[in-house]
Amino acid sequence: xxxxxxxxxxxxxxxxxxxxxxxxxxxxxxxxxxxxxxxxxxxxxxxxxxxxxxxxxxxxxxxxxxxxxxxxxxxxxxxxxxxxxxxxxxxxxxxxxxxxxxxxxxxxxxxxxxxxxxxxxxxxxxxxxxxxxxxx
Amino acid sequence: xxxxxxxxxxxxxxxxxxxxxxxxxxxxxxxxxxxxxxxxxxxxxxxxxxxxxxxxxxxxxxxxxxxxxxxxxxxxxxxxxxxxxxxxxxxxxxxxxxxxxxxxxxxxxxxxxxxxxxxxxxxxxxxxxxxxxxxxxxxxxxxxxxxxxxxxxxxxxxxxxxxxxxxxxxxxxxxxxxxxxxxxxxxxxxxxxxxxxxxxxxxxxxxxxxxxxxxxxxxxxxxxxxxxxxxxxxxxxxxxxxxxxxxxxxxxxxxxxxxxxxxxxxxxxxxxxxxxxxxxxxxxxxxxxxxxxxxxxxxxxxxxxxxxxxxxxxxxxxxxxxxxxxxxxxxxxxxxxxxxxxxxxxxxxxxxxxxxxxxxxxxxxxxxxxxxxxxxxxxxxxxxxxxxxxxxxxxxxxxxxxxxxxx
Numbered sequence: 001x002x003x004x005x006x007x008x009x010x011x012x013x014x015x016x017x018x019x020x021x022x023x024x025x026x027x028x029x030x031x032x033x034x035x036x037x038x039x040x041x042x043x044x045x046x047x048x049x050x051x052x053x054x055x056x057x058x059x060x061x062x063x064x065x066x067x068x069x070x071x072x073x074x075x076x077x078x079x080x081x082x083x084x085x086x087x088x089x090x091x092x093x094x095x096x097x098x099x100x101x102x103x104x105x106x107x108x109x110x111x112x113x114x115x116x117x118x119x120x121x122x123x124x125x126x127x128x129x130x131x132x133x134x135x136x
Numbered sequence: 137x138x139x140x141x142x143x144x145x146x147x148x149x150x151x152x153x154x155x156x157x158x159x160x161x162x163x164x165x166x167x168x169x170x171x172x173x174x175x176x177x178x179x180x181x182x183x184x185x186x187x188x189x190x191x192x193x194x195x196x197x198x199x200x201x202x203x204x205x206x207x208x209x210x211x212x213x214x215x216x217x218x219x220x221x222x223x224x225x226x227x228x229x230x231x232x233x234x235x236x237x238x239x240x241x242x243x244x245x246x247x248x249x250x251x252x253x254x255x256x257x258x259x260x261x262x263x264x265x266x267x268x269x270x271x272x273x274x275x276x277x278x279x280x281x282x283x284x285x286x287x288x289x290x291x292x293x294x295x296x297x298x299x300x301x302x303x304x305x306x307x308x309x310x311x312x313x314x315x316x317x318x319x320x321x322x323x324x325x326x327x328x329x330x331x332x333x334x335x336x337x338x339x340x341x342x343x344x345x346x347x348x349x350x351x352x353x354x355x356x357x358x359x360x361x362x363x364x365x366x367x368x369x370x371x372x373x374x375x376x377x378x379x380x381x382x383x384x385x386x387x388x389x390x391x392x393x394x395x396x397x398x399x400x401x402x403x404x405x406x407x408x409x410x411x412x413x414x415x416x417x418x419x420x421x422x423x424x425x426x427x428x429x430x431x432x433x434x435x436x437x438x439x440x441x442x443x444x445x446x447x448x449x450x451x452x453x454x455x456x457x458x459x460x461x462x463x464x465x466x467x468x469x470x471x472x473x474x475x476x477x478x479x480x481x482x483x484x485x486x487x488x489x490x491x492x493x494x495x496x497x498x499x500x501x502x503x504x505x506x507x508x509x510x511x512x513x514x515x516x517x518x519x520x521x522x523x524x525x526x527x528x529x530x531x532x533x534x535x536x537x538x539x540x541x542x543x
Contacts, residue, residue, distance in 0.1 A: 024267055045266035045274075045284040052274035107371035 002111055004102045008054075008064060010123045011095040014088040015051040019044070023086055036080075043077045063108050066096040091125050140168035142224045142311060153316040156224055157204075162196070163305035165205075165238075166245040170228050174239055192240045193286060197293050197304060202241075204310040205234030208325065211316045224313065232314070232325055244290075246280040248301045251290050261291045359432050361386065369452060376450035378439055385452045389459040390431070396463035398456040398514040427473065434477040441484040445492045453510050457517025465525040479528065489524055491535035498542040516541040 002008075024044055031037045050073065054064050071093055078089045142158035149155075195202060207229045214226040231238055254261075254273075264272075269291070270284035277283060294301075314325060358379045362372050372382045392399040435449075438458070442448050449455060466476055483489065498516070502509060520541040527533035 021271070028265075028267075041266045042285050045270035045288070048267060048270040049274040049277065049283050052270070053278045056275055056278055104368045105370055107367060107375075 002061075002108070004064065004099050004106075004108070007095045007099050007102075007123070008058065011066065011092060011099065012051065012054060012058070014091050014095070015047070015054075018084075018086045018088060018092075019048050019051060020086070027081075027084055040081060043073065043080070046073055047077060061108065063103060064099060067100055071096055094125075138168050139225045139227045140164055140229075142226070142313065144222045144224050145310075153314060153321065156311075156313045156315065158224055158311045158313055159308045160311065161306050162241065162245075162309050163302075165309055165311075166242055166305070168227070169238070169242060170230075173231060174235065174242075192237065193244055193289050196241070196244055196307075197289070199304060199307045202237060202309060203234075204312055205238065206232040206312045206314070208232050208314045208317055208322050214313075214315045226313070226315075229313070230322070232322070243280060243282050244286065245305065247277065247282040247286050248290055248305075250276065250280065250282075251287060251294070252301065261295070264288075264291060359436055373447065373450040373452075376446060378443065378446060379436065381435060381449070381455075382452070385455050386431075386435075388452055389455040392456040392460040393463040393466075396460060396467050398453075398460040398518045400452065400456060400510065400514065430474045430477055434481065437477075437481040438484070441481070442490060442492075445490075445496070448492070448495075451513065453513035454517050457514045457519075458521050460514075460518045461521035461525055464522055480525070483528055487534060489533075489535050491538060494535070494538045498538045502542070512542065 028037065028040065031040065050065065050070055054066065056062075057064055074089060074092050074096075077084070078087060081087075140160065141164060142156070142160040144156050144158050146157040147154055148157075192202070194200075207226075208231075209226045209229040213228040214224060217223055217225050251261075261269075266284050266288040269287050273287060274284050277287060314322075317325065360380045362376075362380055362382045367375070367382070369382050369384055372380070376382075388399055439449055462476065462480070466473065469476075471479075499513075502512060516538065520536040520538055523541065524533070524536050
């Protein structure tokens with residue numbers, strides 16, 4: 001397993017959850033404003049394009065494309081459609097940042113030492129702020 | 137790739153070259169683009185958020201006006217068939233101005249072709265939303281750098297207008313075509329064109345110079361430039377082999393040479409360079425073809441004498457330290473660049489001046505947790521190399537005492 005796959009698979013599955021047909025269609029069906037509908041369709045399809053690109057890149061063992069444009073689109077979507085039911089923004093952005101950092105440091109095709117696969121662990125995000133207790 | 141036919145509207149001679157104002161159809165242009173027309177596109181970073189370029193699809197579909205594109209072509213790749221005065225035929229041209237527009241136009245052209253292929257195969261596009269198009273076609277659209285939104289615009293246009301796309305791409309486009317320019321003249325024109333649009337940063341000028349000169353220089357030499365898109369500087373520094381140099385390192389090495397001190401590529405530098413004013417034409421004069429030829433010869437020779445430590449020249453800190461020192465020495469002694477480079481290599485070939493054993497010992501003894509390692513390296517290399525240069529004519533100076541410079 002490549003080092004970047006430790007998190008990259010999670011990013012793809014977060015995107016897949018967000019882009020399920022039923023969720024997109026039901027959200028779209030409840031939208032009244034035509035301009036907002038057009039904007040939503042344009043953005044959600046661009047995000048889906050990026051998911052497909054990354055699936056292809058992963059199959060080809062190529063470098064993921066989850067840098068500036070990806071993060072920009074995700075941010076833009078979250079700010080315009082904050083009531084969208086599946087919005088794993090924190091997860092997508094934080095994984096993208098870490099995967100990009102891993103790429104910078106190790107490049108593509110750099111294997112994890114030992115017999116570790118993505119299914120061997122579960123990635124958990126805290127929904128609440130971690131309380132910070134002052135030392136003094 | 138075939139030959140592109142253009143209709144000449146006007147012409148203007150300039151020294152040994154001629155500039156033609158021409159027109160041809162978008163179809164003629166896009167179907168005859170050289171295979172690697174966009175080879176340095178990523179390096180110049182395509183602006184994916186450019187609203188004008190995003191709307192180019194509307195301009196194309198409405199058969200609107202797209203500003204003239206400037207092309208350049210060698211003498212052997214252009215001709216006037218039957219000595220015609222109004223027809224120009226060419227192939228293997230380069231794009232001096234209009235690369236971003238061409239890149240987008242090519243995507244639109246390829247997407248229309250893909251759409252037409254789907255129609256021929258009997259695919260239905262009625263009532264498809266951008267999202268459903270994305271689900272069905274994005275993996276194919278990705279192969280041509282296109283998007284579902286672009287396909288949606290094309291599908292929508294086809295459904296509303298029902299007309300063939302043939303007419304759209306028969307729309308005429310104007311071109312300025314420069315023929316018979318030398319490589320140096322091509323680069324100079326490119327710098328002037330870019331400077332005319334906005335202030336060009338020195339780093340960008342160097343990039344343009346490099347990208348246009350390197351293919352000619354690389355033909356006869358063993359130098360390989362590693363690009364950011366292929367390998368990050370960090371990965372390159374660990375894996376480099378003889379003859380490989382990172383593009384960004386070479387740029388910062390040249391900037392260090394000009395400044396006569398190590399110049400690292402950080403955000404402060406970028407900001408500083410943006411504020412500084414440079415005369416594009418003067419810089420182009422300084423960094424002509426011969427400078428790059430001498431630089432590449434020097435880099436390869438330096439690599440040859442550093443063979444026992446291949447990783448050394450993979451670090452930016454090493455290159456900017458060396459070139460900062462070379463720039464410093466050149467300013468002090470006022471000697472021609474070629475003479476300087478040859479003198480340094482001659483000396484390094486016959487002695488163990490670089491003293492890698494001692495250098496590596498110093499590196500090992502550094503405490504990575506306590507110091508900014510990059511800053512320590514570049515300061516030490518700059519200081520060590522400067523010391524060597526200042527003593528280059530001294531026969532008693534046999535090796536760089538790295539311990540002194542790592543203090």
